[in-house]
Amino acid sequence: MKYKILVFYILCFLPLLSFSQMKSEYGEFEKILKQKSDLYINEPNFKKAQSFFLEKEWDSTLLYTSKQLGLTSKNKHLDNFSHFLRGYSFYKKRVFSESKSEFLKITEDFDYYLHTKIFLGAIAIEQENYNKALEYLLPIENITNDKLLGINRNSIEGNIASCYLLLDKFSEADIYFKKNIKFLEEKRDTLNLVIGYSNLATNYDYLDSTDQAIANYKKAYDLSRYIDDYEVKTGTTHNMYEVSKYLGQPDLAYQYIEEHNQWKDSLHDQNEVARVLQLEKRIAVEQKQQEVSLLEAENKVKEAQKDGLMLSSVILLLLLGTGVYFYREKVKSNKIISAQKEDLDELNATKDKLFSIVSHDLRSSVHALKSSNSDLVDNLEAKNLEKVHTLLHSNSAIVNGAYNLLDNLLNWALLQTKQSYFEVGELRLFFIVEQVAHNYKALLLEKKIHFENTIPKKDKVFADQESLKIILRNIIDNAIKFSNAEDTIKIYTRHTKEGFCDLVIEDTGLGMSEATRQNLLQETIVTSEKENKDIIGSGLGMQLCKSMIKKNNGNFFIESELGKGTKMIVSLSKIPPDGYY
Amino acid sequence: MDTINVLVIEDTPAQSDRLVKTLEENNFAVVGVATSLKEALSLFYGSGKIDIVIIDIFLNGVPDGIAFAETINAVPNASKPFVFLTSSTDRQIFQRAKLTQPFSYLMKPFNELELLYAIEMAVEKFYAQQDVFLGDDEDTVISDEYLFIKKGKSLKKVRIAEIIYIEVEEKYCNIITEKEKFVILISLTKILKLLDNNSFYRTHRNYIANLEKVEEIILADNLIILSGNHRVTLSDTYKDIVKRMRTLR
Numbered sequence: 001m002k003y004k005i006l007v008f009y010i011l012c013f014l015p016l017l018s019f020s021q022m023k024s025e026y027g028e029f030e031k032i033l034k035q036k037s038d039l040y041i042n043e044p045n046f047k048k049a050q051s052f053f054l055e056k057e058w059d060s061t062l063l064y065t066s067k068q069l070g071l072t073s074k075n076k077h078l079d080n081f082s083h084f085l086r087g088y089s090f091y092k093k094r095v096f097s098e099s100k101s102e103f104l105k106i107t108e109d110f111d112y113y114l115h116t117k118i119f120l121g122a123i124a125i126e127q128e129n130y131n132k133a134l135e136y137l138l139p140i141e142n143i144t145n146d147k148l149l150g151i152n153r154n155s156i157e158g159n160i161a162s163c164y165l166l167l168d169k170f171s172e173a174d175i176y177f178k179k180n181i182k183f184l185e186e187k188r189d190t191l192n193l194v195i196g197y198s199n200l201a202t203n204y205d206y207l208d209s210t211d212q213a214i215a216n217y218k219k220a221y222d223l224s225r226y227i228d229d230y231e232v233k234t235g236t237t238h239n240m241y242e243v244s245k246y247l248g249q250p251d252l253a254y255q256y257i258e259e260h261n262q263w264k265d266s267l268h269d270q271n272e273v274a275r276v277l278q279l280e281k282r283i284a285v286e287q288k289q290q291e292v293s294l295l296e297a298e299n300k301v302k303e304a305q306k307d308g309l310m311l312s313s314v315i316l317l318l319l320l321g322t323g324v325y326f327y328r329e330k331v332k333s334n335k336i337i338s339a340q341k342e343d344l345d346e347l348n349a350t351k352d353k354l355f356s357i358v359s360h361d362l363r364s365s366v367h368a369l370k371s372s373n374s375d376l377v378d379n380l381e382a383k384n385l386e387k388v389h390t391l392l393h394s395n396s397a398i399v400n401g402a403y404n405l406l407d408n409l410l411n412w413a414l415l416q417t418k419q420s421y422f423e424v425g426e427l428r429l430f431f432i433v434e435q436v437a438h439n440y441k442a443l444l445l446e447k448k449i450h451f452e453n454t455i456p457k458k459d460k461v462f463a464d465q466e467s468l469k470i471i472l473r474n475i476i477d478n479a480i481k482f483s484n485a486e487d488t489i490k491i492y493t494r495h496t497k498e499g500f501c502d503l504v505i506e507d508t509g510l511g512m513s514e515a516t517r518q519n520l521l522q523e524t525i526v527t528s529e530k531e532n533k534d535i536i537g538s539g540l541g542m543q544l545c546k547s548m549i550k551k552n553n554g555n556f557f558i559e560s561e562l563g564k565g566t567k568m569i570v571s572l573s574k575i576p577p578d579g580y581y
Numbered sequence: 582m583d584t585i586n587v588l589v590i591e592d593t594p595a596q597s598d599r600l601v602k603t604l605e606e607n608n609f610a611v612v613g614v615a616t617s618l619k620e621a622l623s624l625f626y627g628s629g630k631i632d633i634v635i636i637d638i639f640l641n642g643v644p645d646g647i648a649f650a651e652t653i654n655a656v657p658n659a660s661k662p663f664v665f666l667t668s669s670t671d672r673q674i675f676q677r678a679k680l681t682q683p684f685s686y687l688m689k690p691f692n693e694l695e696l697l698y699a700i701e702m703a704v705e706k707f708y709a710q711q712d713v714f715l716g717d718d719e720d721t722v723i724s725d726e727y728l729f730i731k732k733g734k735s736l737k738k739v740r741i742a743e744i745i746y747i748e749v750e751e752k753y754c755n756i757i758t759e760k761e762k763f764v765i766l767i768s769l770t771k772i773l774k775l776l777d778n779n780s781f782y783r784t785h786r787n788y789i790a791n792l793e794k795v796e797e798i799i800l801a802d803n804l805i806i807l808s809g810n811h812r813v814t815l816s817d818t819y820k821d822i823v824k825r826m827r828t829l830r
Contacts, residue, residue, distance in 0.1 A: 414670060419670075419671065419672055420670040420671075420672060421670045421671070421672050421675035421676075422672075428715045431694075431698055431715060434694055435692065435694040435695045435698060438692045438693065438694045438695075439692050457715065457716060457717055458716065458717075466670060466688055469688075
C-alpha cells in the first residue's frame with residue numbers, strides 16, 4: 001500500500017537544534033559560549049555584540065559583529081566567533097542563505113565547528129537539500145557526546161532518519177528512526193516519541209510493512225493523548241483517520257476525523273488567541289512606550305524649567321548679595337564721612353572761637369596801647385616824667401602779653417602743620433629753666449614774687465629744647481599771672497616714676513577749682529569759664545603745652561586748690577627714645 | 582687769661598647791636614660784625630684770631646649763613662666753633678643747617694643766658710668734650726692751643742704754651758702761667774689725656790710740667806726748676822724725664 005500520509009513531516013526536523021529549544025541545554029551552551037568569548041571582552045564592538053547576542057537582540061548583534069569584522073583584526077579566532085554569532089543571528093532571523101555563507105567562513109579549528117556543521121545541516125534541511133544535510137550530519141552522529149557541547153545527539157539521529165525518509169532511502173531511515181525511538185523511550189520524551197512513532201509508521205508505510213505502520217500510527221495516537229500539542233494531536237488523529245479509512249472502518253474514520261477537526265480548531269483558536277494576545281501585548285507595549293516618551297518629554301521640560309529656575313535664583317541671589325554689599329559699603333562710608341564732618345565742624349567751631357578770642361585779646365592790647373600812648377603824649381607835654389615812666393612800664397607789659405599770645409599762635413600753627421624742627425636731645429633742666437625764667441626776672445621783681453629754681457644741675461631729660469622752652473614759658477607765665485605779691489613760685493624736680501623726671505612748677509597763687517582743672521586737661525582749646533574775669537586768656541597756651549608735652553612723650557598733671565596755689569607737673573622721659581644716638 | 586674773640590655775622594644792625602652789647606657785657610671780644618657772606622669770609626680768614634662765630638642763617642633773605650659754615654668747615658683744622666642764629670624753626674632750613682656738624686643754634690629772640698649757653702654748647706661740641714660747662718665737676722675744655730675756662734657766666738681762654746706747670750689738688754688743678762695763677766676744675770686723667778704729651782710731662786703725683794719751660798733738673802734734690810724760678814718736685818717714679826730731655830736736646 002502506498003499511502004502518503006506524510007501530513008506532518010515538518011515535525012521531524014524540529015528536534016535537531018535541541019539547544020535552541022530546551023532551556024537547560026541552552027543555558028549550558030550559552031555559558032560555554034560566554035566563557036570562550038570573554039577572552040575578547042577588551043574589544044568593545046565584540047563585547048557589545050556578545051551581550052546583545054545573549055539578550056537575543058539579533059539585529060544589534062549583526063551590527064556590532066560587522067563593525068568588529070570591519071576592524072580587520074589579525075585574530076582568526078575572534079573572526080570565527082564573529083562569523084558564528086552572525087550566522088546564528090541570521091539563522092534566527094531565518095535568512096538562511098546569509099547564515100550559510102557566514103557559517104561557511106568559519107575555519108575548522110574553531111571551538112564550535114561542530115555546531116557550525118549542525119547549523120549548516122539545519123540550513124540544508126530548511127532549504128530542502130537533504131543530501132547536503134546528511135553530508136553535514138552523518139559525521140557528527142559518530143562523535144561521542146562529550147564533544148558535542150550541548151547538542152542533542154539523538155535529535156541528530158532523528159534528523160538523519162527524516163532525511164533518509166525524504167530521500168526515499170527507507171531502510172536507512174528505519175535504522176535511524178529506531179535508534180531515535182529507543183533513545184526517546186529511555187528518556188520518556190512523550191512528544192518526540194509521538195513524532196518518532198509517526199515517522200517510523202510512515203517509513204513502514206513506504207517499506208510496505210502496513211501492519212507495522214498501522215501499529216506505530218496507533219502507538220503515536222495513543223501517546224498523543226498525553227500531550228497538549230494541538231499540532232501533533234491533529235497529525236496523529238489525521239493519521240488514524242487515514243488508517244481507519246484504509247482498514248475500512250468508516251465509523252472509526254469519522255470519529256478520528258471529528259477528533260482531528262476538533263484539534264485543528266483548537267490549534268486554530270490557540271493560534272488566534274496567541275495572535276490576539278501578541279497584538280494586545282504590542283499595543284500595550286506601544287502605549288507604554290508612548291507614555292514613557294511622554295513622561296520623558298515632560299521630564300525634559302521639567303528639567304529645563306528646574307535648570308532655568310536654579311540659574312535665575314542664583315543670579316538673583318548674586319544681585320542681591322552685591323546690592324547688599326554695596327549698600328553696606330555706602331552706609332559705612334557715609335558713617336565715616338558724617339563722623340569726619342562732625343570732627344571738622346567741631347574743629348572749625350573751635351578755630352572760629354579761638355580766632356575771635358585771639359582777635360579780641362589783641363584788640364584789647366592794642367587799644368590799651370593806643371589810649372596809653374595818647375596819655376603819654378599828654379604827660380610828656382606836661383613834663384610829668386614820673387607818670388611817663390609808669391605808662392611806659394605798663395605799655396611794655398601790654399606788649400609782652402600780646403607778644404606771648406602771638407608767639408603761642410605761631411607755635412600752634414607750626415605744630416599743627418608739623419613744619420617745625422623737632423629733635424629730641426639730652427637736656428639739663430636747670431639751665432633750660434634758668435634761661436626761660438631769665439625773661440621774667442623783671443616782671444617777678446615788679447610783682448614782688450619770690451622765684452626759686454632748685455633743680456639739681458645733674459638732672460637730665462630727653463626732650464626737644466625749643467618745645468620744652470615753650471612749655472616752660474607758658475607755665476611760668478601762668479604762674480606769674482595767677483600769683484599776687486609776696487607769693488612764691490618754686491621750680492623743682494621729683495623722681496616718682498621709673499624712667500621719668502617730674503618737673504614741678506609750684507605757686508602759692510590763686511589756685512583753681514576742680515572743674516577748671518578738669519577743663520584745662522580736656523582736649524578742647526577754649527576754656528569756657530574763668531575764675532578771674534580780670535585775667536583773661538584764650539587757653540591756647542595750655543593747649544599748646546599739652547600738645548607739646550605729648551609730642552615729647554611726656555605727661556602733664558595739675559594739682560590745685562582754690563586760694564592755696566597750683567602745681568603744674570610736667571613728667572619727661574629720662575630714657576633716650578628709640579633710635580637716639 | 583684772655584678774652585674770647587667772637588665774629589658776629591648778622592645783617593640787621595638792631596640785632597647785631599644788641600648781640601654785641603650782650604657779648605661785651607659778658608667779657609667777650611667782638612672782632613667784627615659782618616653783614617654779608619663775603620665780608621664774613623674775609624673777616625674770618627683775615628683776622629686769624631677768632632675763637633667762635635655767631636652766624637645769622639638768613640643774610641639779606643638768603644641762607645648764606647649756612648653757606649659760610651659749609652665753607653669754613655671745608656678746610657680742616659682751620660674751622661672754629663660756631664652758633665647759628667635763627668628766627669624760624671622751619672624744618673627744611675634746620676635740616677640743611679644740621680649737616681654742618683657740629684651743629685648748635687640759638688633761637689631768636691634770645692636772652693643773655695641763652696646766648697651764653699649756646700656759645701658754651703658750641704665750644705663743647707666742637708672740641709668733642711661735652712657736659713663740661715653745665716656740670717658742677719668740670720669747667721674747662723681743652724683744645725690744641727687753648728684752655729677754655731668757664732669764669733662766672735662767661736668764658737675765658739688760656740694759651741696752653743704759656744702754662745709753666747700744673748699742680749693737681751684733688752679735683753682742682755692749679756694752673757701756673759708766666760703771668761698768673763688760677764684754679765680750674767678738671768680731672769687729672771682727662772687733662773693728661775688731652776694735653777700734648779710731647780710738651781707736658783708728669784713729674785710727680787701732683788705735678789705736670791711743661792717741658793719747654795724746664796730750666797734745670799736737680800736729680801739729687803728731686804727738683805725741677807722751671808722758668809720764672811718755679812720749682813716742682815720730681816718723684817722717683819717719673820725720673821724718665823731725664824731721658825726725654827736728652828732726646829729733645
